[in-house]
Amino acid sequence: xxNNRLSTVEQREAFFVALYKKAFPNVARYIARMGGNLEExxxxxxxxxxxxxxxxxxxxAEIIVSEKAYLLGIAKRLWLQHYKAGLKNQPLNDxxxxxxxxxxxxxxxxxxxxxxxxxxxxxxxxxYYYDHLPVGDVATLFGYSGTHSATVAKYKCLxxxxxxxxxxxxxxxxxxx
Amino acid sequence: xxNIKAIDDYLLGSMAPGDKLLxxxxxxxxxxxxxxxxHQQNTYTVIRQYSRQKIKGEIVAVQKILATAPQHxxxxxxxxxxxxxx
Numbered sequence: 001x002x003n004n005r006l007s008t009v010e011q012r013e014a015f016f017v018a019l020y021k022k023a024f025p026n027v028a029r030y031i032a033r034m035g036g037n038l039e040e041x042x043x044x045x046x047x048x049x050x051x052x053x054x055x056x057x058x059x060x061a062e063i064i065v066s067e068k069a070y071l072l073g074i075a076k077r078l079w080l081q082h083y084k085a086g087l088k089n090q091p092l093n094d095x096x097x098x099x100x101x102x103x104x105x106x107x108x109x110x111x112x113x114x115x116x117x118x119x120x121x122x123x124x125x126x127x128y129y130y131d132h133l134p135v136g137d138v139a140t141l142f143g144y145s146g147t148h149s150a151t152v153a154k155y156k157c158l159x160x161x162x163x164x165x166x167x168x169x170x171x172x173x174x175x176x177x
Numbered sequence: 178x179x180n181i182k183a184i185d186d187y188l189l190g191s192m193a194p195g196d197k198l199l200x201x202x203x204x205x206x207x208x209x210x211x212x213x214x215x216h217q218q219n220t221y222t223v224i225r226q227y228s229r230q231k232i233k234g235e236i237v238a239v240q241k242i243l244a245t246a247p248q249h250x251x252x253x254x255x256x257x258x259x260x261x262x263x
Contacts, residue, residue, distance in 0.1 A: 016239040032259045046236050122227050130228035159181045166216040
């Protein structure tokens with residue numbers, strides 16, 4: 001999947017606006033029919049968009065024929081999973097198509113620390129590992145002279161964050177809220 | 178030299194078969210490597226959590242734009258009306 005069009009915040013904004021217009025009315029109608037309220041519909045749709053974005057950005061992106069039907073499908077699944085079972089307000093990180101070990105590891109405190117102490121690194125790593133942007137785009141976005149410099153920076157950042165994770169690994173209990 | 182790149186290649190499945198075999202043999206002999214791999218796996222989890230928060234933040238911002246920007250006037254009102262029928 002060529003996701004160059006989702007490299008910047010502005011491009012993603014246009015992407016999400018279009019998806020809201022296209023798919024949110026159907027999802028809201030479904031949630032309303034199921035007895036949910038507006039706030040619940042908004043929460044469900046936001047989470048559905050995150051999942052959809054991950055699908056589109058993924059290195060193994062499949063072709064999705066109907067965005068509208070796909071988003072409604074995710075929303076229905078989220079609704080059933082989080083609300084029908086009485087598990088209201090369960091965060092999105094509990095939901096995933098793939099099971100990720102130690103998912104709960106990344107707690108808010110650790111994330112907050114990384115966001116303040118290493119924001120540039122986290123943004124760079126996000127561009128590589130989450131947005132799956134081509135290395136040339138990453139170099140341009142982050143002001144590196146070329147793909148080699150960007151790749152070197154990626155490994156340095158990965159090392160830095162891994163060190164932080166390692167340092168905290170003995171104290172994970174402190175991060176559990 | 179640290180093992181960041183080798184672990185990255187191994188965990189993301191981009192290591193050549195011969196190197197993979199060697200890497201796995203190394204794991205049997207080297208506890209530090211196993212520990213580093215575990216920390217690196219956890220690091221990917223942290224990156225994903227961070228990224229999800231960021232994307233979610235962008236989505237919430239978009240929803241605010243749809244609710245307030247003049248060019249989208251009426252869109253959220255129509256959504257609100259859906260909930261008045263039930």
